[in-house]
Amino acid sequence: MSFTLAIVGRPNVGKSTLFNRLVGKRLALVDDTPGVTRDLREGDARLGDLRFVVIDSAGLELAEDDSLQGRMRRLTERAVEEADICLFLVDARVGVTPADEIFADILRKKNAHVILAANKAEGAAGDAGALEAWGLGLGEPIRISAEHGEGLDDLYDVLRPLADDFAERNVAHMPEVDVTLSEEEAEEDESAVPMPTEARPLQLAVIGRPNAGKSTLINKIIGEDRLLTGPEAGITRDAISVSTKFMGTPMRIWDTAGMRKKAKVSGKLEKLSVADGLRAVRFAEVVVVLLDVNIPFEVQDLRIADFAETEGRAVVVAANKWDLEEDKPEKLKELRENFERLLPQLRGAPLVTVSAKTGKGLDRLHNAILKAYEVWNRRVSTAKLNQWLIAMTEAHPPPAPGGRRIKLRYITQAKTRPPGFVIKATHTDQIPESYGRYLVNGLRADFDMPGTPIRIYFRDQGSANPYKDRKKSIPSRLTKHVEKKKHTARKEKGLPSKPKG
Numbered sequence: 360m361s362f363t364l365a366i367v368g369r370p371n372v373g374k375s376t377l378f379n380r381l382v383g384k385r386l387a388l389v390d391d392t393p394g395v396t397r398d399l400r401e402g403d404a405r406l407g408d409l410r411f412v413v414i415d416s417a418g419l420e421l422a423e424d425d426s427l428q429g430r431m432r433r434l435t436e437r438a439v440e441e442a443d444i445c446l447f448l449v450d451a452r453v454g455v456t457p458a459d460e461i462f463a464d465i466l467r468k469k470n471a472h473v474i475l476a477a478n479k480a481e482g483a484a485g486d487a488g489a490l491e492a493w494g495l496g497l498g499e500p501i502r503i504s505a506e507h508g509e510g511l512d513d514l515y516d517v518l519r520p521l522a523d524d525f526a527e528r529n530v531a532h533m534p535e536v537d538v539t540l541s542e543e544e545a546e547e548d549e550s551a552v553p554m555p556t557e558a559r560p561l562q563l564a565v566i567g568r569p570n571a572g573k574s575t576l577i578n579k580i581i582g583e584d585r586l587l588t589g590p591e592a593g594i595t596r597d598a599i600s601v602s603t604k605f606m607g608t609p610m611r612i613w614d615t616a617g618m619r620k621k622a623k624v625s626g627k628l629e630k631l632s633v634a635d636g637l638r639a640v641r642f643a644e645v646v647v648v649l650l651d652v653n654i655p656f657e658v659q660d661l662r663i664a665d666f667a668e669t670e671g672r673a674v675v676v677a678a679n680k681w682d683l684e685e686d687k688p689e690k691l692k693e694l695r696e697n698f699e700r701l702l703p704q705l706r707g708a709p710l711v712t713v714s715a716k717t718g719k720g721l722d723r724l725h726n727a728i729l730k731a732y733e734v735w736n737r738r739v740s741t742a743k744l745n746q747w748l749i750a751m752t753e754a755h756p757p758p759a760p761g762g763r764r765i766k767l768r769y770i771t772q773a774k775t776r777p778p779g780f781v782i783k784a785t786h787t788d789q790i791p792e793s794y795g796r797y798l799v800n801g802l803r804a805d806f807d808m809p810g811t812p813i814r815i816y817f818r819d820q821g822s823a824n825p826y827k828d829r830k831k832s833i834p835s836r837l838t839k840h841v842e843k844k845k846h847t848a849r850k851e852k853g854l855p856s857k858p859k860g
Contacts, residue, residue: 362525364404364518365414365442367466369458372450373478377505378415381406407515409522414442443525444472444518449492451477451485451502463495474517476501481509534562534644536671538776545741545771552736560602560609561732564643564672566663571649572679576715577612580605606725613639640666644776645673645731647724652678652690652712656697668704671777671812673735675709675727676702682714706800707809734811737778741771743806744780751801760789768820777812778802783820790817 366374382402404413416439439445447466449459466473477489480502492500501517503510555561565573581603601612640646646667650660655678667674676698684690691712698710709727713720748770757765769783780802784790799813 361409361411361522362443363412363414364444364446365416365439366446366448367416367439367462368448368478369450369456369462372448373505374448375415377446377448377478377503378402378413380505380508380511381413406511406518409515409518411518411522439466439469444474444521445469446474446476446514447497448476448478449488449495449500451480451488451492454488455491455494460495463497467497472521473497474501474514475499476503476510476514478503478505480504481507534642534776536644536776537774537779539774540738540772544738545773547738547740552733555609555732557609560611561728562611562613562642562644563647563728564613564639564645564667565647565649566640566667567649568651568657568659568663571651572715573649576649576677576679576713577601579715579718580612580721605728606722608725608729613643640670640672643672644735645675645728647675647677647728650676650678652680652684652694655694656701661701664702664705668812671814673731673777673811674705675711675724675731675810676705677724677727678710678712679715681712681720682717687712704812705810707803709810731810734808735777736775737806737808737811738775739772739778739806744770744772747801747805748782751798755797757784757794758789758791760786763789765790773816774814777814778808779814779816781816781818783818785820787817787819 366377368374378400381404383405400415402413402415404411445466447463449455463475475492475495475497477485477492477500479485480489481504485502489500489502501510501513503514553559565577567573581601603610603612605612648660648664648667650656664674664676678694681687694712695710698708699706702708709731711720711723711727713724748767752767757767759765763786765784765786767782767784771781773779773781782798795815795817798815802813803809
């Protein structure tokens with residue numbers, strides 16, 4: 360998905376109809392009654408070769424109080440701020456209203472990329488309204504009919520260059536992951552890890568449940584109150600990146616909205632925030648999972664850490680509010696035991712204690728981040744790996760399902776960021792997951808790779824006869840030589856040169 364598009368406008372101008380058209384499904388309720396859509400709906404849209412996230416919003420109302428209309432308006436304005444592109448719909452059959460003029464002025468201030476579209480513009484009935492829309496000062500209006508699918512080619516032509524710009528921006532921010540090693544690099548011994556620079560800072564995401572202290576921690580790291588904080592859970596709504604130097608190391612730090620359990624993510628705004636937080640993980644190289652030491656390792660904490668591991672990012676677990684803990688040694692022992700038991704896929708990952716409020720433990724956090732980053736980039740030479748593989752298979756041979764012995768013949772490192780290894784073997788479809796875990800744990804222990812995701816790919820290397828299907832291609836000279844030897848042998852025994860029959 361290259362960008363996010365928010366569809367906004369007065370009630371009953373056809374926003375939900377266009378949303379359904381773009382996602383290809385009837386996800387949003389459509390009715391002639393104004394105000395059917397009261398919250399935000401997000402969907403995966405496609406238009407030609409474009410793939411993007413589209414947001415259907417509530418109708419923009421003039422209310423600014425705490426009434427239902429006022430809350431719906433604030434929700435929609437928030438979607439406009441978070442979206443990359445805003446599509447402002449007006450009703451070509453009704454024409455431009457005073458409310459349209461007010462909202463057009465608001466949109467110019469809130470979003471740099473606003474596209475104006477005159478909906479219901481099919482036929483001559485929409486001509487006057489489409490011409491009026493020029494007066495909103497948002498450029499040339501695109502004439503569309505969401506109900507009949509007309510004008511979407513014109514919308515594509517406007518979105519295409521913007522999509523390319525956002526794709527370039529995303530590429531600039533996206534970290535290098537799953538870096539493939541050449542054969543020469545795989546043969547070499549461990550190389551020096553490239554240290555973060557101003558041009559290529561270490562990308563860090565701070566994630567966790569609401570009110571765990573994420574924004575407070577980042578404010579303490581950067582030394583100023585850059586991010587909004589407070590006692591209320593869920594103040595941060597969108598993912599914000601802050602460039603800074605953390606104890607001399609250039610970093611781009613992503614603060615994310617708190618992630619609740621899925622059943623508790625009731626508001627559409629919060630659902631968008633969770634999705635935004637998950638996107639921030641994909642922009643990161645190292646992910647700090649921030650726990651509240653008073654209620655650590657709840658189900659959602661485990662899911663967040665598991666998501667970061669699944670995405671192949673280096674993980675650091677930080678227990679916040681350590682200054683409030685009384686029995687620190689006992690609590691630390693309990694944290695480590697629960698961590699090893701509940702997150703075996705991250706065994707050995709750094710677990711540090713911090714106080715975002717006082718700044719205590721930030722040096723430990725900094726060191727843990729750099730250590731996780733270094734391990735994430737780790738390379739091991741092919742020679743060392745194959746010596747290790749021999750020792751591992753001798754200590755614990757692979758199983759022999761159905762009497763067929765599995766042979767692990769060769770191992771090499773194919774990727775870094777995170778480390779990925781290819782093992783050539785026989786009967787790879789019969790290798791149990793438990794044996795794969797045994798090898799992963801061995802790599803962690805023997806090559807000092809604690810915590811980082813490790814990928815093992817088994818590739819078939821059977822022992823079939825390579826000449827099985829090539830019998831007819833034996834060189835003719837060899838054939839004549841064999842026949843001559845047979846002829847000589849028969850002659851010596853007084854037999855005819857060729858057998859009868």
